[in-house]
Amino acid sequence: MIVSVRGLRKRFGDLEVLKGVDLDVGRGEVVVVMGPSGSGKTTLIRCLNLLEEPEAGTVSVCGTELACGVRHPAGQVRELRRRTAMVFQQFNLFPHLTALQNVMEGPVSVRRVPRAQAAARGRELLARVGLADKCDCYPAKLSGGQKQRVAIARALAMEPEVILFDEPTSALDPELHAEVLQVMRELAREGMTMVVVTHETAFAREVADRVVFMDGGTVIEEGPPSRFFTTPDHPRVRAFLRLVAS
Amino acid sequence: MDLLIDFLPDLLTGLGVTIVLGVVSFILGSAVGALVTLARISSSRTLRTLAAAYVSVFRGTPLLIQIMIVYFGLPQLGLEIPPIPSAIIAFTLFSAAYLSENFRAGVLGVDRGQWEAAASMAMPYWKTLRRIIFPQAIRIATPAVGSRFVALMKDTSLASAVTVVELTRVAEGIGTSTFRYMEALLLVGLLYWLVNTLLQIGQQALERRMRRAYA
Numbered sequence: 332m333i334v335s336v337r338g339l340r341k342r343f344g345d346l347e348v349l350k351g352v353d354l355d356v357g358r359g360e361v362v363v364v365m366g367p368s369g370s371g372k373t374t375l376i377r378c379l380n381l382l383e384e385p386e387a388g389t390v391s392v393c394g395t396e397l398a399c400g401v402r403h404p405a406g407q408v409r410e411l412r413r414r415t416a417m418v419f420q421q422f423n424l425f426p427h428l429t430a431l432q433n434v435m436e437g438p439v440s441v442r443r444v445p446r447a448q449a450a451a452r453g454r455e456l457l458a459r460v461g462l463a464d465k466c467d468c469y470p471a472k473l474s475g476g477q478k479q480r481v482a483i484a485r486a487l488a489m490e491p492e493v494i495l496f497d498e499p500t501s502a503l504d505p506e507l508h509a510e511v512l513q514v515m516r517e518l519a520r521e522g523m524t525m526v527v528v529t530h531e532t533a534f535a536r537e538v539a540d541r542v543v544f545m546d547g548g549t550v551i552e553e554g555p556p557s558r559f560f561t562t563p564d565h566p567r568v569r570a571f572l573r574l575v576a577s
Numbered sequence: 578m579d580l581l582i583d584f585l586p587d588l589l590t591g592l593g594v595t596i597v598l599g600v601v602s603f604i605l606g607s608a609v610g611a612l613v614t615l616a617r618i619s620s621s622r623t624l625r626t627l628a629a630a631y632v633s634v635f636r637g638t639p640l641l642i643q644i645m646i647v648y649f650g651l652p653q654l655g656l657e658i659p660p661i662p663s664a665i666i667a668f669t670l671f672s673a674a675y676l677s678e679n680f681r682a683g684v685l686g687v688d689r690g691q692w693e694a695a696a697s698m699a700m701p702y703w704k705t706l707r708r709i710i711f712p713q714a715i716r717i718a719t720p721a722v723g724s725r726f727v728a729l730m731k732d733t734s735l736a737s738a739v740t741v742v743e744l745t746r747v748a749e750g751i752g753t754s755t756f757r758y759m760e761a762l763l764l765v766g767l768l769y770w771l772v773n774t775l776l777q778i779g780q781q782a783l784e785r786r787m788r789r790a791y792a
Contacts, residue, residue, distance in 0.1 A: 382693055405701075412699035419697075423690035426791055427712045437698040440708055471791050489698050 332391075333358050333493045333524045334379060339388035339399070341374055348374045349385065350548035356493065359522045363535040363556075366545035367571060372528045375545065376495050379526065380415045381408050393492050413441070416486035420498040422478040424470040430457060430481045431466040437489045449488070456484040460514050476507030483514055493524040500531060532575055536560055544568050580760050584751050591747030592768055598661070598733040598743060599772075602668035603726050609669060610676030617681050628677070635674035641735050643667045648739035664736035672729050679725060683718030684710055716787045723780035727773045734769075744768055 334356040341349040348371045356362050364372045377383040378399075379390060385399040393414045397403055424433050434453035438444040444452070457466055460480040470478055479499055486494050496515065500508040512534050519525060519538045529535065535542055535556055542559040544552040544567075552565045563569055581588070616628035635643065648663040658666065687710050695705040734745035742750075748765040752758035 380697055382696060409699040409701070412697060415697070417694075417697035419690060419694065421688075421690050423688070423694035425691065425694070425709055427716075436708065437700070440704055441699050441701075469791055485698075495697075 332356065333360075333393055334526065335389075335391045336375075336379065337389045339375065339378055339385045339390070341371075341378060341383060341385045348548055349378070351388070352545075352548070352550055354543065354550070356524060356526055358492075359524055360540045361519045361525045361527065361538055362541050362543060363539040364526065364528045364543045364545060365530065365532075365535065365571070370545040371548045372545045373497055376417075376497050376526055376528050379495055380412050380417055382417070413489070414492045415495055416489045416491035416493075417495045417497065418479070418482050418486050418499050420501050422470070422475070422482045422502070424478055424481055424485070426470050429467050429469055430462060430473070430484075433470070433481055434485045434488045437485065442489070453484070453488060456487050457481070459487075460484045461510070474507060475503045476510045479503065479507075479511045480514055483511075483518070487518075493526060494518070496525060496527040496529065498528050498530070500529065530575060532560070532572070544571070546571075580751060580755070580757060581764060584747070584761075587747050587750065588744070588765070588768070591742060591744040591765070592772075594661070594741065594743040595730070595733050595745075595769075596772065598664055598668060598736055598741070599726070599730040602665050602672060602733070603729055605665070605669040606672035606676055606729070607722075609673035610680055613673055613677035614680040614684065617677065618684055632674045632677060635671050636678075640667065640671050640732055641738060643671055644735055644739055660736070660739050660741045663739055664733070664741050668729060668733065668736075671732075672725060675725050675728075676722060679718045679721040680714065682721065683714030683716075686717040687713045716791075719780070719784055719787065723777070723783075726780075727776055730773055730776065731769060 332355050334354065336352060336354040339349050339352040340347070352371070352375055354362075354375070364375065366372045374383055378385045379392070381390070381397070387400045390397050390399065390411070392411050395407065395411045395414065397407060397411060425436065428436060431450065431453045434456055435446070435449040438449040438452065439446055454463065454466055457463055460483055462477060462480055462484070465473060465477060465481070470481070473481065499515070500511050503511065508531065512531060515525070515527070515534070516538055527539075539556045542554065542556050543550055544559070544563075544565070546567050552559065552563055552568045559568075560572065563572065613628045613631060616624040617632075619625060644664060644667040647658060647667045648660060651658060691709055691713065692705065695709045700709070733743060736743050737746035737749065740746075744765045748761045751761035755761070
């Protein structure tokens with residue numbers, strides 16, 4: 332297992348957002364997390380790299396296991412984050428750095444890759460997401476779709492074991508979804524392990540190995556897309572699918 | 578006009594002292610202010626409280642009192658500091674309090690997503706501050722910091738109260754010896770205005786360059 336989560340609990344004040352969630356993601360697997368807003372799916376994915384600190388449960392990524400709710404050394408959290416990368420809804424590119432510098436930043440200042448080597452690799456990755464000509468552009472000059480593709484290249488540059496996508500197309504104009512999803516589709520085909528929180532049902536149908544449906548802080552349905560989208564067990568899932576289909 | 582010619586050496590010396598007071602205090606104040614900011618955003622409650630108390634005290638008391646405490650008060654404790662260093666110490670501590678607030682606003686003005694992006698790539702705290710947060714915070718803080726610099730330049734006139742012969746003191750001297758207070762004061766007022774206008778032009782150029790660097 333690349334990611335293994337047990338009994339995850341998280342509350343914001345009085346609101347219990349995660350009520351004991353289990354999740355396993357195998358190597359090369361693409362898991363799509365769906366659910367109505369407020370169901371806890373974004374919180375779940377943010378717990379996987381400890382951007383949110385759960386109150387209870389365990390998070391384990393590639394054998395680095397963290398028990399939540401107790402103090403753990405910062406080094407252990409970093410170790411876990413070194414094996415994951417995240418693509419954010421709002422891109423979160425560094426606005427003071429060019430596209431290439433954004434992609435190089437992690438390798439150079441965290442993984443201590445020599446600058447020249449990181450630059451070469453950065454250009455390669457930007458080419459891979461179709462932005463070879465945008466290396467020297469600052470984020471302000473890029474469209475939303477281009478920004479998100481730079482963010483994906485930046486994630487890849489960390490050579491993660493798994494990439495966590497938090498609603499990667501939700502902040503984009505509809506006509507820009509395709510270019511981002513295309514890049515993600517290729518990543519999946521190349522065997523990248525991915526956890527994707529998204530409402531893109533077409534993407535989930537085509538790319539996901541497994542769909543996880545959350546509601547009210549728990550996973551209420553889980554299965555391969557072929558079954559999930561045609562014969563879900565749970566009435567909440569059927570209602571949700573009717574809504575997003577219309 | 579004849580005043581300007583007659584007292585040109587005095588005026589230039591006074592101007593020089595004023596600029597040195599302002600520039601040195603600004604640089605030192607920025608350094609101290611940066612440390613105070615680090616304390617204010619740190620995870621240690623003690624550091625945060627101490628820094629907040631510092632800011633509160635130095636912003637909440639008159640600068641003139643602070644200068645006089647350093648120059649007239651400290652000798653009572655056996656600490657005698659010459660006029661110019663006294664003034665610089667007071668100006669440094671005073672502007673550090675204000676600058677730390679400007680810097681803090683800059684840091685808090687950086688989008689939370691920037692911290693998260695850095696954290697998600699396992700970047701340590703200090704490196705995140707240095708490479709991601711500060712470069713953006715500086716841009717946000719620049720207008721306020723520039724205003725602080727201009728305000729400090731004007732505040733240096735208070736050094737005249739502790740016998741530092743800077744511009745204001747020079748004007749008083751000219752007034753006393755010629756009884757032409759009006760011309761003397763207007764003249765040094767004009768000099769302050771010239772210095773600050775240059776500062777503002779420099780600041781605007783800096784801001785333009787920073788904006789360009791984003792695009």
